[in-house]
Amino acid sequence: MSSGNGTYRFILSGGGTGGHIYPAIAIANELKRRYSNAEFLFVGASDRMEMEKVPKAGYKIEGLWISGLQRKLSLKNLMFPFKLVSSLWRSRSIIKSFKPNVAIGTGGFASGPLLQVAIRNGIPALIQEQNSFPGITNKLLAKKANVICVAYEGLEAYFPKDKVILTGNPIRQDLAYNEMTSVQAKDALKLSHGKHCLLVLGGSLGSRRINQLIEEHLSFISEKQIELLWQCGSFYYDDYRKYNQMEGVSVMPFIDDMKTAYAAADIIISRSGAISVSELCVIGKPVLFIPSPNVAEDHQTKNAKAIADKSAAIYISESELDETFEDIFSNLLESEDLRKQLSDNIRLLAKTGATKDIVDEIEKLLR
Structure with missing residues (x-):
């Protein structure tokens, strides 16, 4: 096997949401740490957030003209065959010129065509599935991929059993080894120490x-x-930025420095996408999950329940928010014992070595 300075070329694809992008970046960062001369190329959907987030992380990215099929009847679906053919042609040209040693897919629209072409060209392929219920792209790629790294038990029901390896989800290294104290973080964000930070x-x-x-x-x-500290999403920022005028309220479209935000937080309210859940287990703060009901197979509810059933978080469904939110939140805020119990229990579920284990599997494909 090559030394730490091997001139390997790695192609990575995953995007659409942070849940697909950040695992790919975490894997690339660990590969770069091991192979300092390696070359990296990301491939994403040309109109999605990866086109901004990947270059910000220091990597090159190429865009494909691709989007997912809409679940309801939509005119957009009529364009899908044309986009797919276009993306397959583009992927062929990217693979031919970049000549990767390994292809890595973390889910999302763009990883389908890219990995399909890589596999057809005899390039070893690893896919990483973040959720307890796999996305359609990874299900389609599973038969031909060499290795499938998963974060939940029981995915042999969807994937070839002999290819499945339970690793957990890769999370950003600065979060996995965050030594920043609450005091340092609150100082950095100009928050007061006598108040709870949500x-x-x-x-x-x-x-x-x-x-x-x-x-x-x-x-x-x-x-x-x-x-x-309120991350509202760039799509909604214009609606909520006015609340920045209120004392003690910071509304942001997106938080780039999650390390500081997590360290400052005393309580967290969050969606329960797979990567968020994996990060929050490592962070070890009291969490109130509000799963999105608008995702495939309601997997966010399954993610949240899996944690709540171990007394490691609280979860409220969207339909119950109006009746229960104030009582549940007040109880969490006022009970130091409950907050400590949730913190201690969620930390026990953390898998900090996932990125390393996934890259170990990629190294085997280089041999």
């Missing part, structure tokens, strides 16, 4: 329902002497 996360694209919930309860939150 961090609100609606997923990388923002959540309309969570944003509405926070807006409806701003006076309730203010009465509780809470400082609010």
